[in-house]
Amino acid sequence: MNDDQGVRIQEILQRAKVAHGAWAVYSGGEDDDWAGFYAAFIVDMSPIAEALGESPGQDQTVIALRALTRAYQDAASTDAWPKWYAQRFADALEQAGRA
16 A cells, blocks of 8 residues: 555545544434444545545445454554554455455
């Protein structure tokens, strides 16, 4: 992944975070299906296909996001999650496509 691709993916993840935060205010807070919300936003409402060169499936994106969340928690990274995820997003999608 090149730096431009990583920055574009990070921006998409940041926009999804903002949209989810706004949605959470209206829905009462907790969202057990947060990965579904993010995946729908990423696949349907963002330029992810341009950033990756192809459009991932929604199920594949959910699997990738959940795997990234586990890995991020295990890594105890001090990077903001959108930056950390962006650096690994394409690989996580590839692995999710094989799951």
